[in-house]
Amino acid sequence: MSNKIYVCDGAIVECDQGFNPAELKVTENTKIKVQGKLKATDMDRQVPKTFGKCKLKPTSGDYLPCVPALQKWTKTSEKTTLGGSKKFLFQDSECMCSTGGKITITDPLQVDSAGSVAEEFTELARMLPGAMLGADQAPKVVESYWMDEEGKERIKGSKYKENLKLYVLTSNVDPGTSVKLKVADDKQWDIEKGQKELIYKGTVMENGVAEMEMVTLKKEWKDTEEK
Structure with missing residues (x-):
């Protein structure tokens, strides 16, 4: 990205x-x-x-x-x-x-929201038919951003296990749609041993924003990847 x-x-x-x-x-x-x-x-x-x-x-x-x-x-x-x-x-x-x-x-x-992670929207694009095609009415990701624990202030970057919240702003996506986001270190270093990515999941709200929750346990990670 x-x-x-x-x-x-x-x-x-x-x-x-x-x-x-x-x-x-x-x-x-x-x-x-x-x-x-x-x-x-x-x-x-x-x-x-x-x-x-x-x-x-x-x-x-x-x-x-x-x-x-x-x-x-x-x-x-x-x-x-x-x-x-x-x-x-x-x-x-x-x-x-x-x-x-x-x-x-x-x-x-535009405030630079890039930090120590790089958000990849490949999986989300696959889930939303027509996403990333450039059409005005196609479902698409507009931006992603970090906010503090209370959801009041935007944060430029995040470190693993830091107590922040990740949000995704979508356009032309129906409320209630589930989205999934992969996050990796921008230098492709391991986040944990043998694990280079984290998976976040969320549901799009009426305002087009999805508050993402991280899948942290290895079993949950494996189950999510297999779905």
């Missing part, structure tokens, strides 16, 4: 020929969110508040106002798309303005 950071609505962008940072407005995606915010695509090119003035348009004593004209974004997602055509932006995505400036992203607004 990629550890890339996605760009969200309101992300802070800068132009190397402008004077002020500005916000990127998401207009081409109204459905897919990450951490509750709409994900930006390569078709999102609106910067309503502009970058102030443009260094490429000098006057006798100042510069003319910036008129953003963002072109095609590069360094975008390759496999994950919206509607089969729009690609999602990452923190290192960039584009050019038709005037000549280069626009980069300084704050994507």
Whole structure:
């Protein structure tokens, strides 16, 4: 699973020929969110508040106002798309303005939830017909995240046996659907002797979120794998 950071609505962008940072407005995606915010695509090119003035348009004593004209974004997602055509932006995505400036992203607004584990959604994709196919209405995993024991604060990472809770946010999945998630160390080290993965199971609630519980006993582990 990629550890890339996605760009969200309101992300802070800068132009190397402008004077002020500005916000990127998401207009081409109204459905897919990450951490509750709409994900930006390569078709999102609106910067309503502009970058102030443009260094490429000098006057006798100042510069003319910036008129953003963002072109095609590069360094975008390759496999994950919206509607089969729009690609999602990452923190290192960039584009050019038709005037000549280069626009980069300084704050994507997605909180980095990557930690000492890497979540793998292969099993979940197999369980949900159509999952991960990129269709707007297909059942899919939107994100996974750790929270403290009380379920109030997000945690960036987790260590084995640390008292945290793991949640999975889904889209277009019916409440009551059971989901299963495999978790492994990002360096593929053994979590316990001879055991490189943990299995979490949960049930999707009305809000599309599943609170995952870990299968800890070796007998339970074996039984789960055989089902």
